[in-house]
Amino acid sequence: MTIQVLGLCRFSYVAEGGFKVEHGSVAERRAFLYDPSRLALRFMMFERICLPAWRAQTDPDFTLLLLTGRDFPKLWLDRLQGLIADLPQAKIVQEDPGPHRDVCRRVFRRHVDPKTGVVAQFRHDDDDAVAVDYVARIRSDFAQKLRPIYAAHPLLSVDYARGMTLNIEAGEVALYPCFTHSLGVALTVYMPPGHPNSVLNFAHHRLSAHMPGVSFQDSIMYVRGRHAVSDSGDPKRIGFPYKLDDADQADTLKARFNIDLPGLRAAVARHDG
Numbered sequence: 001m002t003i004q005v006l007g008l009c010r011f012s013y014v015a016e017g018g019f020k021v022e023h024g025s026v027a028e029r030r031a032f033l034y035d036p037s038r039l040a041l042r043f044m045m046f047e048r049i050c051l052p053a054w055r056a057q058t059d060p061d062f063t064l065l066l067l068t069g070r071d072f073p074k075l076w077l078d079r080l081q082g083l084i085a086d087l088p089q090a091k092i093v094q095e096d097p098g099p100h101r102d103v104c105r106r107v108f109r110r111h112v113d114p115k116t117g118v119v120a121q122f123r124h125d126d127d128d129a130v131a132v133d134y135v136a137r138i139r140s141d142f143a144q145k146l147r148p149i150y151a152a153h154p155l156l157s158v159d160y161a162r163g164m165t166l167n168i169e170a171g172e173v174a175l176y177p178c179f180t181h182s183l184g185v186a187l188t189v190y191m192p193p194g195h196p197n198s199v200l201n202f203a204h205h206r207l208s209a210h211m212p213g214v215s216f217q218d219s220i221m222y223v224r225g226r227h228a229v230s231d232s233g234d235p236k237r238i239g240f241p242y243k244l245d246d247a248d249q250a251d252t253l254k255a256r257f258n259i260d261l262p263g264l265r266a267a268v269a270r271h272d273g
Helices: 026-033 036-055 074-083 100-111 134-152 204-209 246-257 261-272
Strands: 003-010 063-069 090-095 118-124 156-160 162-169 172-179 187-191 213-216 222-226
Touching (some): 003 100, 003 134, 026 036, 036 222, 036 246, 036 261, 063 074, 063 100, 090 100, 118 134, 134 156, 172 261, 187 204, 246 261
Parallel strands (some): 003 118, 063 090, 156 213, 162 222
Antiparallel strands (some): 118 187, 156 187, 162 172
């Protein structure tokens, strides 16, 4: 059974809803999202945390949609286009402001292959990372373990629950290894190509109310970025910790996510300075 792997990253898209931080108007939200200092931080994390793993996927057959506004500042749009020039799987999609879930659903629907057997959809943030074998696991786990469940319930979530929070604060980078449940990153929903909704129609922390789900903890599969302008909570209070020695952190980030931890720390220090 063919599987189309299709994801969406909301790149400072001016949506109605979809944020924990509330704004009084679309204009206020636009001003917040397009603030140059905020965008500089988001781009630094996108380049240093998010993109390396997508470039290094062991299975390169995926599509990553980068959703941003039609009025996204040209300077930043040009920079975004330059960053993904060597990643043909990434595609910029521009939309006017609109209801968050409706816009994301329409964007997904336009890019679903109607001839595929299953669509594996995921959401992704520009300051997060998935492991370099994430796309490969989407396909192999379905074929080897999940297909009978999907046959009985053709809407199925798979959560890779072992990862780490990467916290940036006061010019410093700290890692907090943890097990979590349905965090949103490295979380996949399998669905038929004709399904009317997208993965973003379902709140990630409430997926069990809509579909059966499977959780795997066998491998480190995600990095969740946390910083001054993110929606993430206190990293010390998220999930259940596991041990990863400080001496192993740089090697783990490089092997699992293609992330250069010393380079990231230097970039964070420059940005904070």
